């Protein structure tokens with residue numbers, strides 16, 4: 168945990184921004200996997216962690232702005248609980264660690280909220296994403312579950328986004344740790360993978376490193392020879408020489424700050440000539456887009472820069488043709504780059520995505536596009552000092568998408584479908600780093616993770 172004063176300051180800042188009423192912050196409950204007592208690994212709500220810091224199930228907090236007090240609601244363990252869980256600190260002691268002096272039993276929250284609403288106090292709450300918390304909100308506030316969404320407090324969402332999007336020095340230090348554990352996972356995958364192994368064997372190896380780092384995975388591991396499928400969680404394929412392994416995985420630290428790194432390496436000791444050509448285009452986009460990410464620059468522009476670099480590169484290989492700007496404006500490049508260049512990252516791998524992608528990544532000046540590819544960009548607005556973002560360009564050859572577009576002769580003025588035949592089984596390449604926006608420029612977080620062809624082949628050639 169951070170020092171107490173950090174949580175106190177964050178809540179003060181939140182109060183100042185929201186101004187009146189009360190703010191209800193729901194921690195998460197244990198979540199059952201296949202029967203009540205068999206739980207998924209517990210993950211606290213990130214907003215609760217940010218303002219109230221406590222990493223245990225069954226808590227809720229109220230920041231009563233009008234009465235200038237914060238109350239933690241939760242139940243002390245019974246002796247019966249302690250038999251199974253062991254002794255835990257008293258709630259009053261836990262609360263004191265985050266500067267909260269008032270603790271009440273969990274069942275007192277409904278009457279607190281009822282009284283407040285009777286007095287005309289507004290109850291600000293964030294979009295709930297877990298069923299248990301939807302039910303609680305519905306019962307406590309007397310709102311039907313399907314009506315909760317429209318009553319979410321937009322001023323509260325905006326206040327949380329404004330605060331949490333700017334990372335403090337101690338958060339940056341945690342994120343640096345997360346990237347370093349994630350980097351160790353990637354180097355281990357490159358060192359360990361051999362032809363004949365399954366994807367699952369390599370996946371198990373890297374998962375262990377995340378756990379050894381004191382936290383866990385920040386999202387389910389993508390480690391696949393079918394990198395053209397963007398969120399591919401199947402790990403049953405056997406690695407064969409000539410294929411590429413796309414690994415998109417990262418760790419979160421014990422404090423839950425996330426790393427999100429992607430590397431692509433050959434199953435063989437070396438990339439093929441064809442793989443090298445595509446790899447080099449993606450690497451160029453990765454490096455140029457990192458350099459272009461600066462305070463004041465809309466990230467949508469950086470995404471479009473990636474699209475242009477890739478279009479130019481594919482034109483040089485004869486896969487695309489025509490005017491680059493016109494191809495990118497029309498969205499022809501999205502056949503090979505159907506996702507966004509990146510997103511904010513912090514306590515969540517897609518930071519604050521529970522609050523609404525558009526409220527986090529867009530604003531009055533930059534609106535979300537509806538064009539295929541560009542519409543998947545989660546962050547479009549101008550970058551600010553203190554943001555931490557991912558830069559993750561990729562190139563993919565998705566047979567199903569190619570077939571559809573080819574049958575429609577879609578963008579045939581920009582795409583050479585004949586040439587694409589030789590790339591049908593290519594797979595995909597993505598290279599992703601986590602980048603802090605500094606006062607004037609940017610800095611890639613963590614120690615360098617091998618990413619040039621030379622660096623990767625040096626590791627792959629070691630065996």
Ligand code: GLY
Pocket residue numbers: 386415416427516
């Ligand atoms: N790491 C997966 C993603 O960013 O979607």
Ligand code: MN
Pocket residue numbers: 427509510557559599
């Ligand atoms: Mn990512």
